[in-house]
Amino acid sequence: MQFRKELGPAYTLCICHLDPNEQVMAESGAMVTQDAHVQMQTSATQGKGVGGFLKAIGRSMFLGESFFRNTFTAVNAPGEVSFAPALPGDIVTYELVPGKDLIIQQTSYLASTTSVEIQTKWGGFKSMFSGEGAFWIRAYGQGPVALTAFGGIKEVDVDGAFVIDTGHIVAFESTLSYQVKRVGSWFSTFFSAEGLVCRFSGKGKLFMQTRNPLEFGRNVGSKLPPRSN
Amino acid sequence: MQCTIECNPAYAMATVDLEPGETVTVEAGSMVGMSDGMQIKTTIGGTRTGFFGFLINFALAFLRKFIGGETLFVNAYTPPAGQRGRLMFAPALAGDIIHYKLDGQRRLMVQGSGYLASAGNVLVRTKFGGMKSLFSGEGAFWLEVSGTGDLWVNCYGAIHEIEVDGRFIVDTGHVLAFETGLTYAIKGAGGLKQTLLSGEGLTMHFSGKGKLFIQSRTVGGLVHWIAPRLPA
Numbered sequence: 001m002q003f004r005k006e007l008g009p010a011y012t013l014c015i016c017h018l019d020p021n022e023q024v025m026a027e028s029g030a031m032v033t034q035d036a037h038v039q040m041q042t043s044a045t046q047g048k049g050v051g052g053f054l055k056a057i058g059r060s061m062f063l064g065e066s067f068f069r070n071t072f073t074a075v076n077a078p079g080e081v082s083f084a085p086a087l088p089g090d091i092v093t094y095e096l097v098p099g100k101d102l103i104i105q106q107t108s109y110l111a112s113t114t115s116v117e118i119q120t121k122w123g124g125f126k127s128m129f130s131g132e133g134a135f136w137i138r139a140y141g142q143g144p145v146a147l148t149a150f151g152g153i154k155e156v157d158v159d160g161a162f163v164i165d166t167g168h169i170v171a172f173e174s175t176l177s178y179q180v181k182r183v184g185s186w187f188s189t190f191f192s193a194e195g196l197v198c199r200f201s202g203k204g205k206l207f208m209q210t211r212n213p214l215e216f217g218r219n220v221g222s223k224l225p226p227r228s229n
Numbered sequence: 230m231q232c233t234i235e236c237n238p239a240y241a242m243a244t245v246d247l248e249p250g251e252t253v254t255v256e257a258g259s260m261v262g263m264s265d266g267m268q269i270k271t272t273i274g275g276t277r278t279g280f281f282g283f284l285i286n287f288a289l290a291f292l293r294k295f296i297g298g299e300t301l302f303v304n305a306y307t308p309p310a311g312q313r314g315r316l317m318f319a320p321a322l323a324g325d326i327i328h329y330k331l332d333g334q335r336r337l338m339v340q341g342s343g344y345l346a347s348a349g350n351v352l353v354r355t356k357f358g359g360m361k362s363l364f365s366g367e368g369a370f371w372l373e374v375s376g377t378g379d380l381w382v383n384c385y386g387a388i389h390e391i392e393v394d395g396r397f398i399v400d401t402g403h404v405l406a407f408e409t410g411l412t413y414a415i416k417g418a419g420g421l422k423q424t425l426l427s428g429e430g431l432t433m434h435f436s437g438k439g440k441l442f443i444q445s446r447t448v449g450g451l452v453h454w455i456a457p458r459l460p461a
Contacts (some may be wrong), residue, residue: 001391010239010323032250088242088323151323152236161265170260184269199265208262210235210242210319220322223452227461 002114003144009090009152014110015082016105016146018074025118026083026111028068036078041071072116083111083183085148092153092207093146094141094171104137104147108170108209113143139176147171151211161201167212172202230348232379238325238387244344247307255346256383261317266309271302298452320345320383327382327406327442331374335439336409337381341370345406349378373409382406386446391430397435402447410439 001024002017016024025108044052084133085091094102096116112118119138139145147153149170154164158176166180177196200206231246242261245253257271265456273287289431308314317459320326329337331351344353354373384405391397393411401415435441 005269009236090236114441151319153243154235154242154317156262162262163265163267164262186273187271197260201265210240210261210401211323212261212321215321218325220448220452220455223448224456227459 001144002085003093003111003146005091011084011088012131012148013084014080014082014093016072018072018079018081020039020074020077023071023114024081025069025071025075025114027083027085027109028070028108029087030083031070031072031109032080032084033075036074037077038079038081039073041073041076042068043071054157055199060177069118074171082106082215083146085110087148087150087212088210089149089151090153091146091148093144094157094207095144096141098142099139101138101140102145103172103174104145105141105169106135106137106161108147108149108211109137109139110141110146110148112145114147115143116141116145143145147207149207149209150213150216151209154208154210157204158200158206159203160204161199163197163199164208164210166196166198168208168210169198169213170207170209172200172206174206176200176202176206191194230379232328234326234328236399239323241324241326242317242319243326243328243381244315245346245348247316249308249311249313251348252305252307253316253346253348254303254381255316255318257304259318259320259345260304260306261319263306263307263317264313264315265314267316268307268309270307273302273306289430290446294403294416314427318346318381322383322385322448324383324385324444325356325388325390327380327384329380329382329406331376331378331380333375333377334437336373336375337380337406338409339372339374339380339406341372342403343382343384344372346381347374347379349376351376351378351380353438375441382442384442384444385451387447391441391442391443392439393435393441394438395436397441399435399441399443400447401431401433401451402432403443403445404441405433405444406442407435408439408441411435411437411441 001022006013122137178200233244356371356373413435
């Protein structure tokens with residue numbers, strides 16, 4: 001299975017090439033095109049049966065996780081499926097190797113090969129302040145995973161420490177750890193509009209997006225006329 | 230100081246590498262990432278000093294915030310003593326970044342909401358553009374930027390740079406910045422009928438010699454497009 005990207009960086013499309021009977025899993029609603037012989041199965045994200053179904057309902061209600069993900073199979077012949085996120089922005093593909101997990105900001109997951117496990121994790125108390133919700137996706141296993149971003153994607157090789165605005169995180173390798181911190185003095189914390197930042201330390205890759213969806217929403221939203229009810 | 234701009238024109242981000250002791254000042258909320266240990270100082274910006282100066286600076290910042298859509302505060306970032314540092318910053322909307330070098334002679338007039346960052350000995354003054362600018366689409370305030378150093382201007386859409394020598398006409402919402410060798414007059418797009426019905430509204434008629442920076446989209450256009458499509 002291979003991912004390739006086209007039309008980037010503003011409106012990137014992710015094209016997945018499948019060998020005969022290979023599978024790819026993707027976020028629900030992400031599929032754009034597929035070859036006619038490619039079959040799609042929809043499954044609850046939390047496994048089979050009534051238990052998995054109920055667990056998926058719970059998680060989608062409380063964690064904002066997708067209820068379903070789709071799996072595409074190229075039946076008996078090679079095939080292609082293409083995926084796109086809702087927001088304009090770039091896509092990055094990352095090759096997972098056993099022993100090094102990738103922690104993904106929840107809305108940045110797009111697709112992955114079926115030998116990669118995708119789990120939603122409570123990120124701990126600090127993650128509630130990290131801008132993009134309290135839950136992260138942990139991807140582990142072997143093979144490629146495709147991530148989306150709002151805006152362009154910049155890869156930073158952290159060796160030591162690096163500070164990033166919370167709304168700009170896409171994903172990071174599990175060899176990095178982070179702390180949520182204030183910027184500068186208390187005065188700066190309240191008035192700098194930077195609020196809280198994440199300070200990553202260790203050695204590993206960090207993927208950041210060049211735009212912050214919340215800031216974009218605030219900026220455009222404040223200019224919209226009041227809604228009439 | 231070294232500056233690179235990446236992911237442009239749609240989602241430009243500026244990366245500035247600072248030598249020891251150098252400072253870059255960035256509009257509040259625009260920081261994306263930075264090296265560890267950067268010192269941050271939050272101020273209201275402005276050029277006047279003393280107590281009354283502070284009040285004037287504050288009043289101007291306040292006006293910029295509510296009329297120009299700017300943030301009230303700016304943040305100055307400096308690397309830790311004796312060390313180099315890196316700062317990455319980007320505007321909130323989708324678009325490119327202009328990196329303009331000020332040489333101490335030319336001045337640049339920038340649309341009220343265009344300020345993104347500056348470094349060196351750069352002065353930013355808030356100017357009321359006069360009655361004519363009330364109709365010029367992007368707010369009544371212009372920033373007059375002078376001094377020596379670097380200025381970064383954010384825009385919505387891509388940047389188009391035009392060397393004007395003589396006369397040139399631009400739709401008001403698309404004007405980002407222009408050098409002070411240029412002057413302008415606000416006019417209708419033609420006769421009264423064209424002004425009202427052409428959808429072009431008002432235009433800025435530039436004359437003189439200098440650089441003019443225009444943006445390929447307008448925020449007003451985006452807002453007008455989104456508003457009727459939102460669910461009630």
